[in-house]
Amino acid sequence: MESMIGKSLDSDAAYMRRAMELALLGEGWCHPNPMVGAVIVKNGVIIGEGYHRKCGELHAERNAFASLKEPAKGAALYVTLEPCCHYGRTPPCTEAIVENGIRRVVIGSKDPNPKVSGRGAAILKAHGIEVHENFLREECDALNPVFFHYITTKTPYVTMKYAMTMDGKIATRTGKSKWITGEKSREYVHRMRHAAMGIMAGIGTVLADDPMLNCRLPEGNGRNPVRIVCDTHLRLPLQSRLVQTAKEIPVIDVCGADPDPGKKSALEQAGVRILCCPGKDGEIDLAELMRRLGEEEIDSVLLEGGGTLNESALKAGIVSEVDCFVAPKVFGGRAGSPVMGTGVDEPEEAQIFQLMDMHRTGSDLLLRYRVPEKKNTGSESERRDPDSCLREL
Numbered sequence: 001m002e003s004m005i006g007k008s009l010d011s012d013a014a015y016m017r018r019a020m021e022l023a024l025l026g027e028g029w030c031h032p033n034p035m036v037g038a039v040i041v042k043n044g045v046i047i048g049e050g051y052h053r054k055c056g057e058l059h060a061e062r063n064a065f066a067s068l069k070e071p072a073k074g075a076a077l078y079v080t081l082e083p084c085c086h087y088g089r090t091p092p093c094t095e096a097i098v099e100n101g102i103r104r105v106v107i108g109s110k111d112p113n114p115k116v117s118g119r120g121a122a123i124l125k126a127h128g129i130e131v132h133e134n135f136l137r138e139e140c141d142a143l144n145p146v147f148f149h150y151i152t153t154k155t156p157y158v159t160m161k162y163a164m165t166m167d168g169k170i171a172t173r174t175g176k177s178k179w180i181t182g183e184k185s186r187e188y189v190h191r192m193r194h195a196a197m198g199i200m201a202g203i204g205t206v207l208a209d210d211p212m213l214n215c216r217l218p219e220g221n222g223r224n225p226v227r228i229v230c231d232t233h234l235r236l237p238l239q240s241r242l243v244q245t246a247k248e249i250p251v252i253d254v255c256g257a258d259p260d261p262g263k264k265s266a267l268e269q270a271g272v273r274i275l276c277c278p279g280k281d282g283e284i285d286l287a288e289l290m291r292r293l294g295e296e297e298i299d300s301v302l303l304e305g306g307g308t309l310n311e312s313a314l315k316a317g318i319v320s321e322v323d324c325f326v327a328p329k330v331f332g333g334r335a336g337s338p339v340m341g342t343g344v345d346e347p348e349e350a351q352i353f354q355l356m357d358m359h360r361t362g363s364d365l366l367l368r369y370r371v372p373e374k375k376n377t378g379s380e381s382e383r384r385d386p387d388s389c390l391r392e393l
Helices: 012-024 060-066 093-099 119-126 137-141 145-153 183-195 203-209 261-269 286-295 307-316
Strands: 037-042 045-051 076-081 104-109 130-132 157-164 198-202 226-230 251-255 273-276 300-303 319-326 354-361 364-370
Touching: 012 037, 012 045, 012 060, 012 076, 012 104, 012 137, 037 060, 045 060, 060 076, 060 093, 093 119, 104 119, 104 137, 119 130, 145 157, 145 319, 157 183, 157 307, 183 300, 183 319, 183 354, 183 364, 198 203, 198 307, 203 226, 203 307, 226 286, 261 273, 286 307, 300 307
Parallel strands: 076 104, 104 130, 157 300, 157 319, 198 226, 198 300, 226 251, 251 273
Antiparallel strands: 037 045, 037 076, 319 364, 354 364
């Protein structure tokens, strides 16, 4: 993205939206931290800008100060998330704001982290800085549903993703599924993989497709997620592509009770990490799995399971978002459904979702839904009418 330093925009909203553009450059790289962008404006001209590039490195505000072409004294700072005020992996950004003589700070989202929430803005005000909070908050909140969920629940934000035909089939009657969607949708999925810290599939999918579950963006621009397999009885083949590449891209094989010690040892020698999360009847306890992944600072999981794992994930209440790609095709017959199991008896028993957004991806349609029970952003306001959001990606 071309730098805007030295250029002027025509409103507070334009400067904040520039900060949002910068924040998105950190997607996939700054986990488990939020995506944040910052713009410094003096006399109507941008004199510095930055974003949070990577966890452990400078935050957006300090990167913006590092890019300054002139002193920031008397300038305004536009930042998409409330500046931090505590020592963590990096020093607090409130200190840098005060030290650089910033006169006015415009903040988008309130930080739900109890170490920061409200305190960052209060410290700035205490130093005589004019602070404008909740500016374009809904748009800024939309940058970080993962962070908001993770920081408040300590469990990953799980996005259940699947592709289906117009008649709701995820495969033909013979089990073939390559390819339901077009090239644009498949490229977008790799962007989703880059944006998530983990990707999870069931052993049935692995046995059927022998997938790599890696990120294949052009020119190696993506980051590979940790690959997680729900494998109750440790059936993951030693010759599978996942196992053969486990020393290059991490693989966690999740089992139920009493795994076979010989198979466990063989997988571990190949570089696979075994994680036991036994639930009822020896099955995997998905809620416990999410808790343990959260302890390891895995803040997001892209669920690319089949119908069986999808049903289990919904029943376990671990799903925050459902992304459904719909292809302009009809398979017909009795092929697989995105969510299997016995299903409900009556229409009123259906689980209800809230439509967040919809996009065209080539000839396909991507529908994004939120699970209503989850509070996934810091905003209580409703999103825009999805009818106004239909666009090409």
